[in-house]
Amino acid sequence: MFLTPELLEHCYRAGAFPMAGEDGEVELYRADPRCILEPADLHVSKSLARVIRSGRYEIRVNHDYEAVVRGCADRLETWISEEIVHAYVALHRAGKSHSVEAYRDGRLVGGLYGVALGGFFGGESMFSRTPDASKVCFVALVGRLIERGYKLLDCQIYNDHLGRLGATEIPEDEFLGRLADALAVEREFN
Known part of the structure; x- marks a missing residue:
C-alpha cells in the first residue's frame, strides 16, 4: 500500500x-479496546507540575513538525518508516496534523504529533x-484541546506511561461512536 495524506485521513475517520x-511495509490497524484520555482525567504528578512551573522547557506548536516525527522514529525499534514520515509531513502541510514541541536552550528535546x-x-x-x-508536551496538548473544545483524544494503544497520565480504555464500538460525534464538529487546532 502507498500511504498518501488522503488515505491517512480516510483511515482516521x-x-x-x-x-x-x-520490513517497512505499512499496514492499517484498529485497537479493541481503544485507549483514550478524557481531558478532565489528565493526571499531572507533583514532580511534573514542578517541571512545568519551572519553565525549563519552551513549548512551541508546529515549529519543526518533521523533526518531531523523525525524533519519534529515532529509536531501535520503530513503526515509523520513511513512507510514514512523508505521508504525515504532507498531511501536516494540508493543516491536518500537528506537533507540540519542547525546546531547551533553543534545541528540540521532545515532542509529540498527531492528527486533528x-x-x-x-x-x-x-x-x-x-x-x-x-x-x-502532552500536558500542553491536553490544555490546547480543552481550550479549543475538542471532544476526543485518541491514544490508540494503552501503555503504562499513558496510564500514569490518566489514559483509559474503552470498547472499540464506543470509540467509533465517539469518533463520529467528534468528527461532526468543527474545531481549529492553530
Whole structure:
C-alpha cells in the first residue's frame, strides 16, 4: 500500500491508524479496546507540575513538525518508516496534523504529533531527549484541546506511561461512536 495524506485521513475517520513492520511495509490497524484520555482525567504528578512551573522547557506548536516525527522514529525499534514520515509531513502541510514541541536552550528535546480532524485529535507518537520533555508536551496538548473544545483524544494503544497520565480504555464500538460525534464538529487546532 502507498500511504498518501488522503488515505491517512480516510483511515482516521474510520478509526484505523498505520504502522510499518520491520520490513517497512505499512499496514492499517484498529485497537479493541481503544485507549483514550478524557481531558478532565489528565493526571499531572507533583514532580511534573514542578517541571512545568519551572519553565525549563519552551513549548512551541508546529515549529519543526518533521523533526518531531523523525525524533519519534529515532529509536531501535520503530513503526515509523520513511513512507510514514512523508505521508504525515504532507498531511501536516494540508493543516491536518500537528506537533507540540519542547525546546531547551533553543534545541528540540521532545515532542509529540498527531492528527486533528473536526473535534478529534489522534495522538501518534512522542519522544524525549531530556527528562519529562514529552510529558510537558502532552500536558500542553491536553490544555490546547480543552481550550479549543475538542471532544476526543485518541491514544490508540494503552501503555503504562499513558496510564500514569490518566489514559483509559474503552470498547472499540464506543470509540467509533465517539469518533463520529467528534468528527461532526468543527474545531481549529492553530
